Amino acid sequence: xxxxxxxxxxxxxxxxxxxxxxxxxxxxxxxxxxxxxxxxxxxxxxxxxxxxxxxxxxxxxxxxxxxxxxxxxxxxxxxxxxxxxxxxxxxxxxxxxxxxxxxxxxxxxxxxxxxxxxxxxxxxxxxxxx
Numbered sequence: 265x266x267x268x269x270x271x272x273x274x275x276x277x278x279x280x281x282x283x284x285x286x287x288x289x290x291x292x293x294x295x296x297x298x299x300x301x302x303x304x305x306x307x308x309x310x311x312x313x314x315x316x317x318x319x320x321x322x323x324x325x326x327x328x329x330x331x332x333x334x335x336x337x338x339x340x341x342x343x344x345x346x347x348x349x350x351x352x353x354x355x356x357x358x359x360x361x362x363x364x365x366x367x368x369x370x371x372x373x374x375x376x377x378x379x380x381x382x383x384x385x386x387x388x389x390x391x392x393x394x
Contacts, residue, residue, distance in 0.1 A: 304386035
């Protein structure tokens with residue numbers, strides 16, 4: 265039997281990991297990398313290095329998340345502002361958690377930029393080829 269604090273900690277981190285490091289990368293990166301070239305009739309996306317950067321940014325993001333778990337960022341999955349302030353959560357666990365989620369967001373932004381550039385080039389190629 266575990267304590268209530270440990271249970272809340274485990275459930276919170278499970279939710280964060282599943283949403284930000286499993287669901288979003290699979291939906292955005294996985295399906296996007298597979299379906300967008302199919303839509304445009306391409307073999308790959310237009311910016312492969314940006315695509316690789318967006319994938320590799322998830323690795324340090326997960327590392328920072330694990331560091332925040334070790335430092336104890338017990339703010340809940342809603343990141344409720346009074347609990348995430350320095351008054352209620354001492355230490356740098358919250359800072360590492362927020363930085364981790366920012367890196368995951370930058371990874372999603374890079375993937376989105378790549379998808380937009382690829383679709384734009386396919387659209388412009390189809391317009392000017394007529």
